[in-house]
Amino acid sequence: MILQSLLMQSRRLGPKDPSVKRLTGIFVVLVCLSLLVVEGWLTWRARTIQLAQSEVATANLAQAVGQHAYDTIKAADTVLVGLVERIESDTPSDIDYERTHQLLVQRVAELPQLHGIFVYGADGSWLVNSQPVLLKNQNNADREYFKFHQAHPDLGPHIGVPVRSKSTGEWILPVSRRINAPDGAFAGVVLTTIRMDYFIEFYRRFDIGKSGAILLALDNGTMLVRRPFTQKAFGRDISKLPLFRDHLPKAPVATVTFTSGQDGITRVNSYRRLKQYPLVVSAALSKDEILAKWRADAYLNGATVGLLVIAFGLSGFRLIKQIGLRIQAEAELVKARDSLEALNQTLERLAMQDGLTGLANRRQFDTSLSSEFSRAMRDASSLALIMIDVDCFKQYNDIYGHAAGDECLRAIGKVVSDSKHRPGDLAARYGGEEMAVLLPGADVDGAMRVAENIRAAIAALKLEHTGNSTGLVTVSAGVEAFAPARLRSEPIDLVIAADKALYQAKHSGRNKVCISPLNDTSTPEIVLA
Secondary structure (H helix, E strand, C coil), X not given: CHHHHHHHHHHHHCCCCCXXXXXXHHHHHHHHHHHHHHHHHHHHHHHHHHHHHHHXXXXXXXXHHHHHHHHHHHHHHHHHHHHHHHHHHCCHHHCCXXXXXXXXXXXXXXXXXXXXXXXXXXXXXXXXXXXXXXXXCCECCCCHHHHHHHHCCCCCXXXXXXXXXXXXXXXXXXXXXXXXXXXXXXXXXXXXXXXHHHHHHHHCCCCCCCCCEEEEEECCCEEEEXXXXXXXXXXXXXXXXXXXXXXXXXXXXXXXXXXXXXXXCEEEEEEEECCCCCEEEEEEEEHHHHXXXXXXXXXXXXXXXXXXXXXXXXXXXXXXXXXXXXHHHHHHHHXXXXXXXXXXXXXXXXXXXXXXXXXXXXXXXXXHHHHHHHHHHHHCCXXXXXXXXXXXXXXXXXXXXXXXXXXXXXXHHHHHHHCCCCCCCEEEEEECCEEEEEEECCXXXXXXXXXXXXXXXXXXXXXXXXXXXXXXXXEEEEEEEECCCCCXXXXXXXXXXXXXXXXXXXXXXXXXXXXXXXXXXXXXXXXXX
16 A cells, blocks of 8 residues: 555656655655564574573473482481491491391382492491392402592591492493591491482483483582483593583583583573582583574564565565656766765875875865864864984995885884874874874873884884994984973974974984974983994
């Protein structure tokens, strides 16, 4: 309906009126762009929401996995605490091993996660355990947890690496505590073993997709169990992978997205370090799987909106074509006018720029000096000028030629140009090898620092100049700064004073920065040759 009304209006106004065609084109473009922008925004917002929901889901999953790990270890450790207290409070001859054996069997039956409970002597021999029949001539002194307690007097719990049970051949997770003799010497180890299948069965309950992952590991980077499940994962060192290398050192609990170092899949990963035990849990969902449904919806919606935009655009184009072709000639005229204006601006800019150094030329310098002088007079502010001259430049041209002289001036011009640090500063080529830096609002000290930085930077270029006493290209600079007074000073006064300071630098050895005698109340020059 809107397009039809525009067409009727164009016929009423006639082909010579370009406004309807222009407005129609703008309308068509805006509608098409609006459809695309709205669809793009809605699609991106849906993606953001999807990822945010997945972060919440993985965080909750990590919380559940962490709580499960804590509860499992805590139950096993509670058994150990009571057993250690019972053993340490009795002398070895007073321990009723038969009664203790019945108690251990009962505890294992009450806690489905436990594979067994064991008590080892100081030499690693089996004293009593929860097995139906105590095996003879068995010794666990070679196990990692036994060696750990032998070497560490710490009485806290120790979570070892997964091992195969000597009694049943199952994969188990050892949780152990040290037994001390009355004199504090090592007297043995009490051990509970947790079935790794207990963790695996629990992790299987969660819907994490085909590429999701759940991890339980020691905080030193030793993997205990991982879904997807593989026995090769038990005890694997993953301390160099991104989770332990890049993220855990920064925060003990976080949700981050990164590519797994184990299978190369990018996942939204929520992890947490348990406070009570040296454990780290992680729950991760594949980013591709998270966004799969969103991606399908995005393709479908995008295709639908694309077809609408194409249909609307074609209708709009046909309408615009019907309105007339007269605007084309006018557009060409406007284009020619714009090109001419751009050319004029370029010519004007070139007219104010030195072609060799790229600095402002003398014309722009004079204009800026007059303008900034008037501004400083109105604001009662300071205006500083640095006059710079290349030392023995005629000799440089005589020795190295004018082409080399031009390159030398370009290099120096680059240094002078880089000395500007404020929008109002101006670097210009004053004439020949002489350059100037205009610093509105700067005092003598500030201008001296800028001038000295320029002098030092040019000396640091180490451009060879055998005609100069230093053997290198150097510059001399004169500095002047004052607050202009109405009817008592002119812009030329600032140039004359800075030029006199430059003259003084030239005739006192070159490669120096001098200030105008009017401002020289202490040291007449800075000499850092």
